Amino acid sequence: MEILTLTGVLAGSLGLTALARRYNLSAPLLIVVAALAVALIPGVPRLELEPELILTVVLPPLLYSTSLESSLTNFRGNLRPIIALGVVLVGLTALAVGFVVHLLLPDLPLASALVLGAVVAPPDAVTAVAIGRRLGLPRRVMAVLTGESLVNDAAALTLYKVGLAAVAGTAGSIGHGFLVFLVATVLGIGVGLAAGMLVVLIRGKLDDPLLESAFGIIVPFGAYVTAEHLHPFSPDFGGSGVLAVVSAGLYLGHKSLHASPATRMQDRSVWASIDVLLETLVFALMGLQLPFVLDGADGAARDNGTLAVTAAIVLGVTMLVRIPAVFLSSYLPQTLRLFGKEREAPSWRHLAVVSWTGMRGVVTLAAAAGVPLGTPGREEIQLFAFTVAIGTVLIQGLTLPLLIRALKVQDHDEAERDAVEELAARRAAMDAALAKLDELLPEMLSTVDITAERQARLHERLRRFVEMRFRFAEAAISLSAEEREASPQAAYAKARKELLVAQREALIAERDARRLDDEVLQKVLRELDLEELAQSSQLTSRLS
Template identity: 45%
Template sequence: METTHALWLLAVPVSALAVAAAARRLGLSAPLVLVIAGLLFSFVPGVPEFELDPEFVLYVFLPPLLFSAAWQSSFYNLRENVRSISLLSVGLVLFTTFAVGYTASALVPGLPLPAAFALGAIVAPPDAVAAVSVAQRLGLPRRTVTVLVGESLFNDATALTAFRVAVIAATGAGFTLTDGVLRFLFAAVAGAAVGLLIGPPLHWLRTRLDDPLVENGVALAAPFAAYLIAETVHASGVIAVVVAGLYLGHRFTESPAVTRLIGHSFWKVMVFVLETVVFLLIGLQLPPVIDGLSGYAPAELAGWAVAVFAVTVAARFVWVFPASAIPRRLSRRVREREEDVGWRGRVVVSWAGMRGVVSLAAAFAIPFVTSDGEPFPGRDLILFLTFTTVLATLLVQGLTFPALIRALGVGSARERYADTVAEAGAQHAAARAALERLEELTAEEELDAAVVDRLRQLAEHRQLRAWERLGGGTGPAGEEVPTATYRRLRREMLAAERRVFIRMRDERRIDDEVLDRVLHELDLEEVALRRS
């Protein structure tokens, strides 16, 4: 029996990776395909129920996913858009909590307002994983992507704090509005303090280890340490993880090159695996959610599900348009500092409200009984409405999101061109500094002329590369530019070298350890060529 259970546990990540691989190959959104696959698997006879353990999700899945997103985020971009991000991650979450709460309380007979507010807080925070992946693939403007990422980093903290306050009120454990506000402020401030207390010591330690594997191991421990410490002192673990991730990611440029290469690959793989498993698990939650609904009529359940989903989506539109337009109209400073995304950009941000695993984890964390020993009011119904809202936002909004972006013509072609021009200027300045330093070294000591010429050619190649990219890798008549020719020919040479090394290994003329070492050098050069 234990072996069978272990095999089913192994089947979840293996199936998730297989489905994600197929989706990526077909050019489909992996999160959406995984949810659909999980939903279909839940109907297969013999498949056991995989009920999400909220503690497992919040303590194991959430910290590394948040940390990785914060690590890769631009501190400067987030700071420049802090007003818009705060309006979404705090204001919109609370607005959605009240809108959904009042709607559910009015529609569902016998559902107390505090329990309805718990439902509102559960479905309030969007999970921007699916939205951001589509936005980046389709080339949304950087400011829009930054706002969506920033919202996803901080909105969980607001929602989970509001959820805990609502649950306390629903269980009758003693609650006032002042208590709720103080809890929220303490959780936010203390969580940020924990993140700031953890970030600098870990950065100091990483810069003195001089071991890429250990340095990245310390980075892996950071999100779990930040979350656990913050939750232990009743602060926001989410904010602690995000602040620590932003700090360490901002200072990551001070790490050695090998550490950065390993860290980038490691976090990319970890996030991919965690996200694939999480989205498959979302689809597999249908059987445990349905188990407790025998006392409700299907028509009633369907009507309530549609109503909660509609209010959840509408609340985002109702909030985003005035929250982004009114400050621009009232403040000249806002108009000068922030680029107006226009009504098309507001529609895109409003529609990018897919919910995810944090909502389901919070729903499963609802206690079974109140402080009086009575069953928590409407727990099974809240689970069902959470699942239907998550599923509907992922499928309805997720499937139509790419088409909406294309239909509105919201793109960043001009921004990408400006980035390439800026990069070309930076490459030019950096190469000029490198050449000047080479001349200084040549004047200080006698150097081999062939070595100096080769270094000078390399610097000039870097200087020209970004400028030539403005022409798409071709010249005025469509001919291949020199740097593109260089990259193509060098990749062919690397492939020939690689074949020789592998053949010599197969002939046992070199050891596998030697092969690994030389292939690593070739791979680094090929990656650099492909990135350029």
Template identity: 50%
Template structure:
């Protein structure tokens, strides 16, 4: 088992690196390569383990996305996000469920609703990677990212209720609604409490390495604790991540640097692996349905259209009609291109496949779970179909509609103003610390000069390029200082290789130079 796993990780990483080099959406290329590889001779059967995906892969991906999200922007767009994460998921569940019940002979309605819940939540990883590359407006990116943080909780809770009913647990409508509300409330409470506790522990530790290590445990603790008490593990992880991300300025600076690097690297490996796994499921799911594969493929493609239609039907009215009905005088309707892009960003992901694979083999009576193989195969067709449909066309749709961010100028102005005020505050603090000692005069002058350079750099970014194509003073400083750092690094490497300094000394000095160089790259 170890060799196939290493092959999966190495292969998915290589394809992802190639996609980034070519400027192609990595999720899309990974799925296509996975589909092609799945039938090659000698390729092992990569059976999807739902427990592994839902407990070891989903929590860190959700937590990393929540850490990187803006709590303030999410709160400002809470209505739109909530409508999509709950309302759109429920509508898609019903629409897909009814269509599957009508089209698949012998499929019970409750099993069809299980399928609807499984394929209801879009995965925004592919959409946001395209949107970030093409410069989607921040509001659209916030809504798509916020939806993907919460919609899994809605879908997985509905899925559990539907599976329990199909298995013979005897849930009624009222009990199902109660389970849904308690799971959501419990998950949110656990996530907030965990974030609050970890934040307090971090402030006591004041050790960057320990703080970062503690952060690695948070998503798994939050998800496991919530699931053990039958609450929403997804909401627990998301709320904990939002809480800690919003309060990250209170963390140790080493922890912030490490967290950013660690989670970006983890996201790259995990996302590459799960999208490759989607494509590699083809052989297994085709074997499960046998000779009915052709008819079910046609049904699955029709369900792709049903899911798309349900999203379009939901997004446009909720974007415009409800605010108009409430007659909000301060409401400015967004351009129609915004809901158009949001409607078209409906790719499904590995969570849908994991949920389908997690359907029990038998009911409580011991009978086979009705329609299980058909549900798994249709989930695969809808997942791959939406990834290919939207993944191949979303960039063209964004360009054709001309949906581009217009935040850069406003961001540059806001940053320059904030940096100006921050510089004044820093100089005032420096004045309060300056004791007038002539021995400290050079240090004080250097600190003033650095603060002035940071402030000037912010205003230079606002002003755009220098006339005649020349470099700004800040750009000259960055270029020269990076060249100086490179010369310093070469000397330290030479001393280390000649054993004139120890490796430990070299790493400490190199870390200090790296921190400065990262700052220069940012400025």
């Protein structure tokens, strides 16, 4: 029954995603609201969130895919704000929430309160990135948000383990906790880089796009499990599976520029589908946990009023502590230096948007669900974590688009800068192709028995082909979106597509008339599909 229920949840979530994309809505918000409504229907089968399933099966591929898509150059260029938000702010949030809860509920041990702080500390950037991409946030803001999401889970889960050890009475001093974090970081990054280098080596020997993509699917799981089970010194010290996955993804994404085009296309298709499937499941599971949280609240040794007020305060602290931290980390003079270089402070409008992108996700719920039985305040931790996760997604997720539009943070000059860079890159590519043509063609034609006149015509034809592609791209770049739709290039592309459709229909008709075998049909169709794909827009991934 659970498999059937899970299949139904996936199907419904994908349907809602399709609806959201059609009407330009936020898919995560729509899925969460629908899941909350379904969870309240009496008699609906319950689907409980399994922490191990989320942390070992769902989280690694999502982080890995994001890392593959991320620019290692941009990640390094924004390292300071990424560390400030993904590590320092996570620690500050955990401490702030922990001490506030301990003050409100003095009978709750401080260690349990700090576990709650670690649980609610890491934001999930999926919703923020989806909204930002749709509304055109500047690339640097998007790079910081994406980079933060890659490292904050590692920081929070390490603090979470230290907090649980303190609850169990097995934790050492603050220095011990810092050493645990340091070892987890070093081992995690080391395992990830080793995994990435091994994959590059193996892929170089395969030369088979299908096998290379299939092999790449196991990378996040292998890196995560290896790092998590690596304890070279003692059971207290292990690697961070999250950092292992992130470092492997960043390394392989950087190296993918040298992979074959077929492998890159295959990887994009595979991971785009995996992303959408897992992200829809994640947001549906968040809303469907409502009955379990309510059951836990009924079993808590406190009245509902105290729980409701405390949950609201925890939600408020979690959201509000991020706002001054974002501004202070950007404007304090000593933080404007990175490796001795002065960096221009970002606009306050950009910082305001970043400070309001603290939506929590399924990692918060998974960590809360994974709190061991018998932990003091376990029911309260799960209730408060659910309140923070759902509250931030609904409150900040619904108001973030309004904030982006009100502050007008879109970088309208970014498109112009991109056009200049693209044109320069295409010109450099054309010059390189023409230089290579002048170098290779005489040698190649020397082995062919044709006249000098035909050689010259062939040489000129190839030069015109390269130059024509550049002129088409140059004309398209210089046009606005409206002009581009009415341009000769658009008419040419539309005509090519119609011709491909006609060819495809003719081939299918031949097959239906039993004059063409299915295997031959599939071979020719693949060629037509690749030709159409070459002139179509890029694959869309994520819930945007």
